[in-house]
Every structure is written in C-alpha cells, then in structure tokens.
Amino acid sequence: MNATGPSETTPAAPRQAVWAVVRSDIGPLLLAATDAGLVNVVFHATDAVRDKALDRLGSRLGTELVEAPDSPLLAEAIRQLAEYFAGRRRAFDVPLDWSLITxxxxxxxxxxxxxxxxxxxxxxxxxxxxxxxxxxxxxxxxxxxxxxxxxxxxxxxxxxxxxxxxxxxxxxxxxxxxxxxxxxxxxxxx
CATH class of the missing domain: 1.10.10.10 (Winged helix-like DNA-binding domain superfamily/Winged helix DNA-binding domain)
Incomplete structure (x- = not known):
C-alpha cells in the first residue's frame, strides 16, 4: 500500500495511527498516517476542524490516533510538503495508505x-x-x-x-x- 503499489484488499485496522498539524502556505494542514503510509490530509485544520476530522478518521480506521509530530510515520510527508510549498518539489513519493477510498x-x-x-x-x-x-x-x-x-x-x-x-x-x-x-x-x- 504505497504510492505506486496497488492494494485492493481491505487491511485490518492499523497497528498505529498518528497525526500532526503543520503550517503551510495555504493554512494549517492536519496530516495523519498509519503504519501503511499517509492516510489523510485535511485543510484549514483549526482546533474545531482538527477535532472533528480526528474523530471521523479514528472511527473509519478503527483505531485511536495519537498526536506525534515527530513520528517517523509522518516525518517524510512533512518534509516533502515543506519542499513542495517552497517550490523545491514537483512530485510526492511518500507511502500512501489508500484504505479510506475504494x-x-x-x-x-x-x-x-x-x-x-x-x-x-x-x-x-x-x-x-x-x-x-x-x-x-x-x-x-x-x-x-x-x-x-x-x-x-x-x-x-x-x-x-x-x-x-x-x-x-x-x-x-x-x-x-x-x-x-x-x-x-x-x-x-x-
């Protein structure tokens, strides 16, 4: 389940799901990742938007999400998004968890x-x-x-x-x- 490899089976609930809010040129973004990869990006992540998104995401994933801005599961996505907004990245190659979409x-x-x-x-x-x-x-x-x-x-x-x-x-x-x-x-x- 990465950016290039398809996975058509529905995975079991992830062992770990983490999140962080990062600043960007388009406002705060909520990023969430599972052990399979980046699973969610949410725009305009104010406290209220963040809380609602995390409740919904936790329910959909069947797991609790833990705030972990320094998590290795999020580090590469955060780095690549910063490069994108700085004009130094044209494509993303982070692992993606496609389990929220079918x-x-x-x-x-x-x-x-x-x-x-x-x-x-x-x-x-x-x-x-x-x-x-x-x-x-x-x-x-x-x-x-x-x-x-x-x-x-x-x-x-x-x-x-x-x-x-x-x-x-x-x-x-x-x-x-x-x-x-x-x-x-x-x-x-x-």
Whole structure:
C-alpha cells in the first residue's frame, strides 16, 4: 500500500495511527498516517476542524490516533510538503495508505496521482475517459470531493472543460493558490 503499489484488499485496522498539524502556505494542514503510509490530509485544520476530522478518521480506521509530530510515520510527508510549498518539489513519493477510498473513486485518484504531473491540469471528463468511463465526469467530481489525500493526490489539478477552475473541498482560494504555486495560474494580486 504505497504510492505506486496497488492494494485492493481491505487491511485490518492499523497497528498505529498518528497525526500532526503543520503550517503551510495555504493554512494549517492536519496530516495523519498509519503504519501503511499517509492516510489523510485535511485543510484549514483549526482546533474545531482538527477535532472533528480526528474523530471521523479514528472511527473509519478503527483505531485511536495519537498526536506525534515527530513520528517517523509522518516525518517524510512533512518534509516533502515543506519542499513542495517552497517550490523545491514537483512530485510526492511518500507511502500512501489508500484504505479510506475504494472502487471507482480509488481508480480515479490513483490515475490522477500517477498521470497528472506538477504544472498540468486535466478536465473532469478527460480523467473519466482515462479510467475507461467517458460518461462519468460528474462521478469524477465526486471522487475529487472525497479525496482523503489532497495536495499529495492533486485534486486541485482537475478543472472544468470550459476553462473554469471547478470546485474544491479546500475552497476556491486554496485551489487558486495551489495552481499558482505550480505555475498554472498567475499569483493573486492581493
């Protein structure tokens, strides 16, 4: 269950799950990892958002999450995200735990992760076509909305066919900032 190797079986509850909140150019991010890899990234991780996300994640994983900002399970993800926001990283190669997503959504997100590089964008319909479901543009949008690993699995790179930037779970301003960081959009004036 890493970034490149598929795992289609549902794993047993992880032995360990840890979390930390890190600062970024788009606000605080909650990162959570299991012994299999990074499992969740949550935008706008204020105390209230963090607490709600941790309750939900603990329930979904079937384990208690422990705050551990120095955990080896999180260290590489934290380092790579810092490099990304500093403009020194274009691709993530941390182990990913895909257990929170299944079926069509997992297929779409894996294609996005593997096939849409830094600085590129793809349309919802184009991504649907890539996974062999050319009529499923709306379902691709739903998959983007359920992405448990935003930024690392770059749902911000999925845009509307007519040139609009589309929706985004982290908010449109966050999507604009990420696309500007990757050179797709100009930096906001203010």
């Amino acid at each position: 079926g069509f959504n997992r297929e779409v997100l894996r294609e996005l992760f593997a096939g849409v590089p830094f600085g590129a964008v793809v349309g919802y319909g184009d991504l649907a076509h890539r996974v062999g479901q050319p009529g499923a543009a709306q379902a691709v949008g739903m998959a983007m909305g359920s992405n448990p690993l935003p930024v690392v699995v770059p749902c911000h790179r999925v845009v509307e066919r007519d040139g609009g930037i589309g929706g985004f779970g982290g908010g449109l301003e966050t999507k604009r900032k990420l696309l500007a960081l990757e050179g797709v959009l100009p930096e906001p004036l203010f």
